[in-house]
Structures are given as structure tokens and as C-alpha cells.
Amino acid sequence: MAGVNGDPADAAERNGRDPPARPDEAPEAASVALDGVGKTYPGDGDGGSVRALDDVSFSVADGEFVCLVGPSGCGKTTLFRIVAGLTEATDGRVLLDGTEVTGPTTDMGVVFQEYHLFPWLTVAENVGFGLERSDRSPAEREARVDEMLDLVGLTEFRDAYPKSLSGGMKQRVAIARSLAVDPDLLLMDEPFGAVDAQTREMLQRELLDVWESTGKTVLFVTHDVAEAVTLADRIVVMAAEPGRVREVVDVDVERPRERGDAAFAEHVGRVRELIGAGR
Amino acid sequence: MATETASRVDEGGVSAGLGLGDGRRLLRGAVGVAGFLLVWHAVSLTQEPFVLPSPIAVAGAFGSEFASGDMTTALFQSFWHWLPGTVAGTGLGVAAGVAFGWSRLLDDLTAPLVRTLRPVPPLALIGFAIAWFGINDWGAAFIIAVGAFWINFYAAYGAVEGVSEDLLDVGRTLGVRGDLDAVRSIVLPASLPGIMTGIRTGLGRCWMLVVASEIFGVPGVGREIIRASNNLRVDRAIAYILVLSLMYLLVDVAFRAVERRALSWRA
Numbered sequence: 001m002a003g004v005n006g007d008p009a010d011a012a013e014r015n016g017r018d019p020p021a022r023p024d025e026a027p028e029a030a031s032v033a034l035d036g037v038g039k040t041y042p043g044d045g046d047g048g049s050v051r052a053l054d055d056v057s058f059s060v061a062d063g064e065f066v067c068l069v070g071p072s073g074c075g076k077t078t079l080f081r082i083v084a085g086l087t088e089a090t091d092g093r094v095l096l097d098g099t100e101v102t103g104p105t106t107d108m109g110v111v112f113q114e115y116h117l118f119p120w121l122t123v124a125e126n127v128g129f130g131l132e133r134s135d136r137s138p139a140e141r142e143a144r145v146d147e148m149l150d151l152v153g154l155t156e157f158r159d160a161y162p163k164s165l166s167g168g169m170k171q172r173v174a175i176a177r178s179l180a181v182d183p184d185l186l187l188m189d190e191p192f193g194a195v196d197a198q199t200r201e202m203l204q205r206e207l208l209d210v211w212e213s214t215g216k217t218v219l220f221v222t223h224d225v226a227e228a229v230t231l232a233d234r235i236v237v238m239a240a241e242p243g244r245v246r247e248v249v250d251v252d253v254e255r256p257r258e259r260g261d262a263a264f265a266e267h268v269g270r271v272r273e274l275i276g277a278g279r
Numbered sequence: 280m281a282t283e284t285a286s287r288v289d290e291g292g293v294s295a296g297l298g299l300g301d302g303r304r305l306l307r308g309a310v311g312v313a314g315f316l317l318v319w320h321a322v323s324l325t326q327e328p329f330v331l332p333s334p335i336a337v338a339g340a341f342g343s344e345f346a347s348g349d350m351t352t353a354l355f356q357s358f359w360h361w362l363p364g365t366v367a368g369t370g371l372g373v374a375a376g377v378a379f380g381w382s383r384l385l386d387d388l389t390a391p392l393v394r395t396l397r398p399v400p401p402l403a404l405i406g407f408a409i410a411w412f413g414i415n416d417w418g419a420a421f422i423i424a425v426g427a428f429w430i431n432f433y434a435a436y437g438a439v440e441g442v443s444e445d446l447l448d449v450g451r452t453l454g455v456r457g458d459l460d461a462v463r464s465i466v467l468p469a470s471l472p473g474i475m476t477g478i479r480t481g482l483g484r485c486w487m488l489v490v491a492s493e494i495f496g497v498p499g500v501g502r503e504i505i506r507a508s509n510n511l512r513v514d515r516a517i518a519y520i521l522v523l524s525l526m527y528l529l530v531d532v533a534f535r536a537v538e539r540r541a542l543s544w545r546a
Contacts, residue, residue, distance in 0.1 A: 084448075084452060085452075086448050086451065086452070103451075104448075104451040104452045105452075106452070106453065106454045108452065109452075110448075110449070110452040112445065112448075112449065114445065116443070116445045116446055116448075116449045118446065118449075118465070118468070118469075119469075119544055119545070119546070120468040120469070120471070120544045121468075121544075129450075129453050129464075130453035130454050132464075133453070133454035133455070133456075133460075134454070161543075161544040162544075163544065163545065163546035177453070178452070178453075181453065181454065
């Protein structure tokens with residue numbers, strides 16, 4: 001497990017990212033640590049239980065962008081749900097800034113592949129959903145919603161219902177909704193998997209902008225290796241049956257990364273090779 | 280949806296929904312009704328009036344019942360059975376359906392009871408209506424409420440069962456905690472379309488039940504239909520049946536307008 005505990009400050013420097021000088025918000029990011037996480041699904045009574053995840057350990061540092069890739073069936077989504085506190089692990093634990101995750105928490109902003117916007121709420125109401133449960137005043141909530149809509153460029157759609165939005169716009173709303181409550185960690189499960197290639201690249205650029213301007217820690221699950229190399233400081237490559245960490249790859253390429261670059265292609269090749277070997 | 284319907288008028292397309300803005304659809308409906316009345320009239324010429332009165336006789340009966348004020352009186356009497364019965368049955372049915380559809384515990388506790396009571400037709404409960412409420416408006420309202428209850432119970436129950444687990448997960452990650460919060464902020468709005476369909480079905484069903492609810496002697500439109508039938512005054516019976524149909528139509532159109540507005544977010 002080379003590089004699992006690599007120094008994140010070091011990683012940031014290598015990536016040519018300025019040290020976080022964020023005037024708009026106090027840097028509020030959290031570290032995540034997975035410690036021997038395992039998941040076994042009980043069988044159908046004949047003892048045929050399934051080991052979906054086995055001894056998964058890695059960590060994500062404050063403000064770091066980590067992608068999780070792997071072949072289908074490697075338990076990426078199960079792992080995502082465990083980190084989010086939506087599914088219980090059979091073994092091990094997940095620590096968010098040193099505190100064990102025992103259930104869903106607003107310290108994490110969670111973004112799903114299928115957007116899952118609330119169809120009965122307008123764009124602005126969707127973004128403000130989590131704020132209604134915070135201790136902010138109505139005026140503060142409204143200002144926060146405006147800020148988030150501005151961040152994802154959907155100010156003019158604030159009163160639209162999700163039914164009239166494109167897939168890319170829906171995912172922007174979902175991202176704004178998860179960021180509105182100002183979580184320390186952004187946890188995303190193949191968020192751009194359901195949009196066309198062109199929109200995906202645009203959303204990737206926008207996500208990097210958001211990441212750089214907010215300084216959030218990001219854990220991003222994807223099956224798209226090029227996407228992982230485009231985005232991540234480090235890539236956790238998983239192997240299947242049972243789902244486990246195969247290797248952690250540092251992406252030593254300056255941003256913005258160009259797909260035509262030799263270094264980019266080299267990383268993609270390396271990760272693909274690891275995924276292939278993990279089958 | 281309303282604007283969509285209106286915009287299709289010029290194209291002469293077929294549109295779903297209310298269709299009031301669609302001229303061609305209205306015209307076809309009118310032709311259908313006229314044809315039906317013609318056939319009815321032709322057949323009635325060959326029959327005794329107590330078997331099948333002509334539409335003209337029915338119109339006459341309608342006019343004279345209305346002019347005498349009997350019809351309005353009966354309608355008001357029935358309305359005061361329909362309204363409390365529908366409101367109570369709908370409210371309790373939706374509340375129970377949501378609660379039992381959401382809570383596994385409540386569902387398990389009540390499932391045997393619900394399955395036993397479900398097949399009992401409201402009419403079979405007339406004895407209870409008389410014993411518990413007497414031969415009065417409340418007894419009639421009770422029969423109607425029972426009918427409304429089951430329709431709304433199952434509609435709400437099914438709608439809540441169908442609420443996406445993913446939306447609930449999203450809610451939890453955004454701070455939704457506890458059953459009340461989840462039901463109020465996610466389960467209810469997500470199941471509103473199904474609940475509305477139940478309410479609408481129930482509203483119609485309750486007008487049908489007005490007849491049954493007045494069978495044991497409470498005055499109203501239903502009572503008039505039964506009395507006219509017993510006296511072989513089929514024209515009067517049909518006139519009062521028409522009143523029920525008109526009331527149903529009125530309530531249905533009004534509710535559809537409310538529904539469209541409440542569910543404008545739907546694709």
C-alpha cells in the first residue's frame with residue numbers, strides 16, 4: 001500500500017496547487033480514515049455469505065482530492081455508503097477527523113449518481129433543504145442558497161422544478177445542495193456517470209474550481225479512469241472479490257491536466273493495468 | 280398542462296386531461312351524447328314508462344322536482360351526509376395509510392385486522408350505523424366515511440411504500456432525523472401524487488355511497504331515488520341519479536384543478 005499515508009501537503013505542492021489562501025471561507029476540511037473496513041452480506045441460509053469488502057484501509061487528508069476506482073463488483077458503492085454512514089460495516093471503522101462515523105452526518109456532503117433531487121421542490125428549495133435543519137436565520141439561509149446557486153451557475157433557474165433541468169444541471173443542483181450545509185467532506189458516487197461526455201468534462205472542471213475555492217476534502221468514486229486521473233491528487237485502486245485496496249497511486253501531474261499529455265496517459269495506463277490485474 | 284392543452288386546440292390534436300379547451304373533443308362528446316339520447320328516446324317509445332321513460336319525461340321530472348324545491352332540499356340533505364363522511368373517511372384513511380405504510384411496527388400490528396375488515400362492504404355496516412349513530416345524518420355519514428376510508432387507506436399506504444429509499448438517504452445525509460421529520464419533509468410530498476389519486480377516487484365513490492347510506496331511511500337524494508323506484512316513477516329516479524352525477528362531475532372537476540396545481544412539479 002505505497003503512498004497510503006503520503007504527506008498531503010507534499011502532494012498539494014507537487015500538484016502545483018497554491019497553499020490554501022481562501023478569503024471567502026475559513027478552511028473547513030476534514031480528514032477521513034478507513035480502518036480495516038469489511039462488509040459481509042449474509043447468505044440465503046445455506047451459509048453462502050458474500051464478502052463484499054475486506055480490510056479496506058486508506059486515508060484522505062484535509063483538503064485532499066482522492067478518487068476511488070476499481071472493476072465492477074469491487075464494492076465501490078458499498079464502500080461509499082459505509083463512509084456516508086448509510087450502510088453499516090461488518091468490520092473496521094470510518095473516522096471523520098478522528099471521530100467514528102456511526103450514521104449519516106451533515107459534516108459530509110453526499111452526491112449520488114442519479115442526482116436524487118426532491119422533485120416537489122424548486123432548485124432553490126432543493127439547495128436550501130439541509131439549511132432548514134441548521135441554526136441559520138432565514139436571511140442567512142437565503143444568502144447561502146444564493147451563494148451556492150451562483151457557485152454552480154444556476155441563479156436564473158432558482159425557481160425551476162427539477163423536471164425541467166438537464167442531467168448536468170440536476171447534478172449541479174445536487175452538488176450545491178450538498179455544499180450548502182458547509183460539510184467538511186464531499187463524498188461523491190459516480191456523480192457524472194449519467195451525463196454525456198461533453199457535460200462530464202465541463203462538470204469535472206467546475207468541480208475542480210469548487211474544490212479549489214472551498215478547500216473541501218473530496219472522496220470521489222468513479223469507474224472512469226481518465227476521470228480519476230483528471231481530478232485526483234491520489235487514486236485508490238480497488239480489486240474485486242472481495243473488494244479490497246490494490247494500490248494507491250499518486251497523480252504527479254500539474255493541473256489543469258490535459259488528456260493528450262504523456263504524463264496523463266502514463267497514469268491512465270498504470271491505473272488501468274492495476275485494475276486489470278485486480279480482476 | 281392547461282396551457283399545453285390550450286395550445287393544442289389549433290392543431291386539432293387529441294389531448295388528455297380535462298379537455299375543456301379542446302373544441303374537437305367537446306364536439307365529439309356532444310355528438311356522442313346526442314346519439315345516446317336519440318337511441319334512448321327511440322327505445323323508450325316501445326316501452327312502458329315504468330320500464331324506460333323517455334329522456335323528455337326525465338327532463339320534465341327533473342324540472343318539476345327542481346321547481347318544487349324538493350330536489351334542492353334533498354341535495355342539501357345529502358350534501359351534509361357526503362361532506363362529513365368524505366372528510367372524516369379521507370382524513371382518517373390518509374393518516375392511517377401513511378402511518379401504517381411507513382411504520383413496520385404499526386403495519387405488523389394491524390395487518391391481520393386490516394385484512395379482516397377490508398372485505399366488509401359499507402352497506403353491511405348499516406346495523407352499526409343505526410346502533411352507534413341512529414337513523415340520522417351521522418349514521419349516513421358513517422357509511423360514506425367507511426367507503427372513503429378504505430380507498431384512501433390503500434392509496435396512501437401504497438404511495439408511501441413506493442417512496443424512493445434513495446430520497447430518504449439523501450434526506451438523512453442532509454440532516455433529516457427521526458420518523459416525524461422524514462414523513463413530513465420527504466414521505467408526504469413524495470407520496471402526494473398517489474394520495475391525491477386516492478382522494479379523487481374516494482370523492483367519486485362517496486357520491487355513489489350516498490344512495491347506500493340513505494337506504495335505511497335518512498332523507499336525501501339517495502332516499503328519493505329509492506322511493507321513486509319503489510313507486511315505479513323511473514323518470515324521477517333517473518332525474519335524481521342525474522343530480523348525483525352532476526355533483527360528482529362538479530367535485531371531480533374542482534378537485535382536478537386543485538390536483539394540477541398541487542402537483543405542478545410533476546414531469
